[in-house]
Amino acid sequence: LAKTTQPISMDSYEGQEVNITCSHNNIATNDYITWYQQFPSQGPRFIIQGYKTKVTNEVASLFIPADRKSSTLSLPRVSLSDTAVYYCLVGPSGGSYIPTFGRGTSLIVHP
Amino acid sequence: KAGVTQTPRYLIKTRGQQVTLSCSPISGHRSVSWYQQTPGQGLQFLFEYFSETQRNKGNFPGRFSGRQFSNSRSEMNVSTLELGDSALYLCASSLVKASGQETQYFGPGTRLLVL
Numbered sequence: 001l002a003k004t005t006q007p008i009s010m011d012s013y014e015g016q017e018v019n020i021t022c023s024h025n026n027i028a029t030n031d032y033i034t035w036y037q038q039f040p041s042q043g044p045r046f047i048i049q050g051y052k053t054k055v056t057n058e059v060a061s062l063f064i065p066a067d068r069k070s071s072t073l074s075l076p077r078v079s080l081s082d083t084a085v086y087y088c089l090v091g092p093s094g095g096s097y098i099p100t101f102g103r104g105t106s107l108i109v110h111p
Numbered sequence: 112k113a114g115v116t117q118t119p120r121y122l123i124k125t126r127g128q129q130v131t132l133s134c135s136p137i138s139g140h141r142s143v144s145w146y147q148q149t150p151g152q153g154l155q156f157l158f159e160y161f162s163e164t165q166r167n168k169g170n171f172p173g174r175f176s177g178r179q180f181s182n183s184r185s186e187m188n189v190s191t192l193e194l195g196d197s198a199l200y201l202c203a204s205s206l207v208k209a210s211g212q213e214t215q216y217f218g219p220g221t222r223l224l225v226l
Contacts, residue, residue, distance in 0.1 A: 030211050043201050043217030092211045101154040
């Protein structure tokens with residue numbers, strides 16, 4: 001069971017780049033790393049997923065070092081609307097897999 | 112493509128009653144997972160269904176059950192409701208690739224209040 005550790009909270013200002021790191025020391029060979037964003041009383045929204053090195057999409061980048069024991073979600077030029085809780089999830093599909101989300105990182109973006 | 116839909120969006124029940132929540136996955140997705148989210152315990156996995164079979168189960172009592180139909184739609188049922196069952200219940204659907212890679216897409220949730 002891949003356990004994840006993230007900072008409980010982070011503060012930033014509009015226009016800054018925000019990096020949120022997740023530790024997953026016992027990640028398995030076939031595990032992927034997925035990040036979600038959640039606003040209050042809404043379902044988590046998929047942001048990005050990766051296996052190794054760097055992945056980039058229109059909203060974020062995901063950096064995964066060679067040992068894959070951690071990952072960093074990078075949000076460029078955040079705005080007030082990026083204030084949310086961010087979760088990293090580690091795991092494969094199938095088999096006896098119990099998705100474990102952890103408590104996430106509460107990001108507050110200030111004007 | 113339409114996203115994951117959940118009905119009802121809000122529900123108020125009293126202790127001892129039972130409740131059934133419904134989830135329609137994204138078209139083509141055969142895996143449906145259910146989660147309970149509370150301020151105290153966070154986002155907790157209930158169970159996953161794939162091709163009408165329960166594939167994985169979290170650590171919840173037997174009062175929580177589910178099923179999946181041939182069209183991949185899923186329902187979860189909670190019997191003998193307790194105050195502590197008040198929560199946001201989330202459904203997520205995913206397309207399982209041959210490589211094992213899977214991405215879960217969540218619905219908006221059903222807010223259940225038990226009085």
